[in-house]
Amino acid sequence: MEQLGPEAISDARAQWRRRQIVDAASRLLERTDFHSMSMQELAKEAGVSVGLIYQYVPSKEDVLLLLFLDILEAYRREVPEAMAGVEDLVERLVAGFRAYSTVMAERRFLTVLGYRESKSLDVAGRRRTQELEVETIELLAATVREGIEAGMFIEVNAELIAYDLVALAQSWALKYWFLHKRFTFESYVTHQLQLFLTAIFTEQGAREYPQYVIGAPITEE
Amino acid sequence: MEQLGPEAISDARAQWRRRQIVDAASRLLERTDFHSMSMQELAKEAGVSVGLIYQYVPSKEDVLLLLFLDILEAYRREVPEAMAGVEDLVERLVAGFRAYSTVMAERRFLTVLGYRESKSLDVAGRRRTQELEVETIELLAATVREGIEAGMFIEVNAELIAYDLVALAQSWALKYWFLHKRFTFESYVTHQLQLFLTAIFTEQGAREYPQYVIGAPITEE
DNA sequence: TGCTCCATCGAATGACCGTTCATTCGTCTT
DNA sequence: AAGACGAATGAACGGTCATTCGATGGAGCA
Secondary structure (H helix, E strand, C coil): CCCCCHHHHHHHHHHHHHHHHHHHHHHHHHHCCCCCCCHHHHHHHHCCCHHHHHHHCCCHHHHHHHHHHHHHHHHHHHHHHHHHCCCCHHHHHHHHHHHHHHHHHHCHHHHHHHHHHHHHCCHHHHHHHHHHHHHHHHHHHHHHHHHHHCCCECCCCHHHHHHHHHHHHHHHHHCHHHHCCCCCHHHHHHHHHHHHHHHHECHHHHHHCHHHCECECCCCC | CCCCCHHHHHHHHHHHHHHHHHHHHHHHCCCCCCCCCCHHHHHHHHCCCHHHHHHHCCCHHHHHHHHHHHHHHHHHHHHHHHHHCCCCHHHHHHHHHHHHHHHHHHCHHHHHHHHHHHHHCCHHHHHHHHHHHHHHHHHHHHHHHHHHHCCCECCCCHHHHHHHHHHHHHHHHHCHHHHCCCCCHHHHHHHHHHHHHHHHECHHHHHHCHHHCECECCCCC
């Protein structure tokens, strides 16, 4: 067994404790909002004492910050990874949108939280969120531009298309109460893809990717 | 001069007072969030006493509810009005989307507020605001359905189109920081219209409304 | 003028909550 | 076994704030 120094042990404990706290907060914030969540309540949910939380997190606001950093990391990791391997540019756009939507849906509550509580973030934190979001939009936009050059897509504002896709992915979380009664997550994603691709396909594009044109069957897993 | 009964006078006063309160709240909530806004502060902004507020609004939460209902009422009033006179169904859909977008843009901060503070509403309040939103979506969806029957639009999920239009209109407010650097409000609205109509036009539709097909010039007022 | 009514006022109340810190607990060392 | 020390506890503090309610004032009426 590897022997670890005492500071490594205490680092590991700190990390574990912070995860305990953040997980409890994330559970609580599905039910209530940040202001209504008391530290007493949070301590109870995490199964620790109030004092312990302050041992590892300097303030209530920092609990929120930890949560935000958690989500941002997931997008930064998983979306580029999903697009990386795909040669075909249309399929790469599709993969990017699906990955983004999936990461978002897995953290539906946290996505809503981002909108709800962003006022509580400081300027640096908000700037960072926005930069990361633009990064992802540009990733999709670049692929749309490639598609235009390859003659698959018509001359269109690539940034607007990419923006719309990201906005509508997030809206699955924001308007879940409306959408989940009418669509499964899978069918929502596929419908949106068909809608946007139908709008921007050239004749060649539509001919080569008939499965992404409105009217093509939508199969559920 | 018309003579009014005492209950009409007191009704009119109540309405005026509530408007005073709601307007003050709307001003304050551009700067702070709902929880940080104290009733003391609200009273001061409205130029009345704390006690008076409770004379006309049962609780702090109801101030928020009044605000939400105010916006949703504006949609309910102005969108059908804008659509009412228009015979041509494509132009009617365009008018509806433009009206919705305009009402939203005029109350950009309140739209964001709706997302930020919806958790501060109780279940009944949230249900009510959701019903009003669905109403507006259905109005647009009905026109899309007409368009399908008239052979102008392809067989498409009308509710999804209507939903997307509303969601993207609202996203002008939510992601103003991103959009306003790239589009004017007018060009944003027109781009979205062209995008969606291009996606759903039949050949006949595209032939009859070339100004709404992607690539048509977008003129600013 | 004197009386009544009621809109308005705002100090007082009581509850809640973020944060602190004196105390206890558990483990390791000697 | 005894001491030492970091980890964990939770009662208490100080401040804020939604809500209440008795006081105030002025308009209408007799």
